Amino acid sequence: MLTLSNIQKSFDNQVALDIPHLNITGQQTTILIGPSGCGKSTLLKMINGLIKPDQGEVLFKQGKINTQNINLLRRQMGYVIQEGGLFPHLSARDNIMLMPRHIKLAPDTAEQRLQSLAELTQLDAGQLKRFPSQLSGGQRQRVALMRALILDPDLLLLDEPLGALDPMIRFEMQSQLKSIFQKLGKTVLMVTHDLNEAGFFGDHLVLLRSGKIVQQGTARQLIENPNEPFVEQFINAQRAPSIIAR
Numbered sequence: 001m002l003t004l005s006n007i008q009k010s011f012d013n014q015v016a017l018d019i020p021h022l023n024i025t026g027q028q029t030t031i032l033i034g035p036s037g038c039g040k041s042t043l044l045k046m047i048n049g050l051i052k053p054d055q056g057e058v059l060f061k062q063g064k065i066n067t068q069n070i071n072l073l074r075r076q077m078g079y080v081i082q083e084g085g086l087f088p089h090l091s092a093r094d095n096i097m098l099m100p101r102h103i104k105l106a107p108d109t110a111e112q113r114l115q116s117l118a119e120l121t122q123l124d125a126g127q128l129k130r131f132p133s134q135l136s137g138g139q140r141q142r143v144a145l146m147r148a149l150i151l152d153p154d155l156l157l158l159d160e161p162l163g164a165l166d167p168m169i170r171f172e173m174q175s176q177l178k179s180i181f182q183k184l185g186k187t188v189l190m191v192t193h194d195l196n197e198a199g200f201f202g203d204h205l206v207l208l209r210s211g212k213i214v215q216q217g218t219a220r221q222l223i224e225n226p227n228e229p230f231v232e233q234f235i236n237a238q239r240a241p242s243i244i245a246r
């Protein structure tokens with residue numbers, strides 16, 4: 001679904017990403033984890049074409065992403081940016097419906113999708129009429145998720161999409177999203193700080209440090225066979241003994 005090869009990206013001579021090779025398998029969930037500043041958001045932005053690599057290429061469905069094709073390709077990618085990224089002057093509903101209108105999706109189809117996503121995210125019609133500033137952080141995050149899912153994209157790029165949710169809604173959304181991803185065969189690349197969440201969602205975890213991949217594998221592999229002390233330290237710092245149980 002997605003292949004990164006020979007990726008190099010620096011900001012002000014500081015290496016932000018240095019990834020010789022990374023394959024994101026279709027129809028499974030890959031989790032990006034790692035300390036703050038290790039390059040997780042930069043990686044998602046690069047796949048979405050917001051940041052260009054200094055070197056290397058990103059292949060999406062075998063084709064190289066470039067400035068000519070990125071607008072069309074973006075319609076096949078749902079993206080929730082770390083801060084939500086809703087337009088402040090549009091209601092929640094209009095934020096969600098912006099792209100369906102832009103690509104002239106049949107209004108009935110768009111409305112049906114909106115209704116089922118509103119059910120998933122537990123947002124009601126009154127809340128969807130409000131502007132982002134009139135919603136709570138968790139509600140905004142759920143609107144951003146609805147917006148990312150409304151075109152029914154093959155690939156979802158999710159940058160800490162559940163971070164602002166209270167534990168009960170978060171737990172419920174984790175279960176529902178996981179079953180949606182599986183049922184619809186979505187390819188998901190998700191950033192989370194929560195190793196428990198990573199283990200719950202992720203078929204495959206990619207641990208980054210200072211822009212480089214330190215280790216990839218299942219949560220169990222990272223826990224049981226850390227390939228360097230940093231992996232163990234990262235996992236221990238999270239103190240998440242229930243990962244394997246879930």
Ligand SMILES: Nc1ncnc2c1ncn2[C@@H]1O[C@H](COP(=O)(O)OP(=O)(O)OP(=O)(O)O)[C@@H](O)[C@H]1O
Binds near residue numbers: 041
């Ligand atoms: N536009 C930019 N200009 C300069 N430096 C940048 C820019 N964007 C990101 N960086 C730097 O690149 C590095 C990686 O940033 P990135 O946002 O990808 O980290 P992250 O892993 O998402 O961190 P967090 O967990 O805190 O969200 C950081 O050191 C950051 O300061």
Ligand SMILES: [Mg+2]
Binds near residue numbers: 040082159
């Ligand atoms: Mg980030």
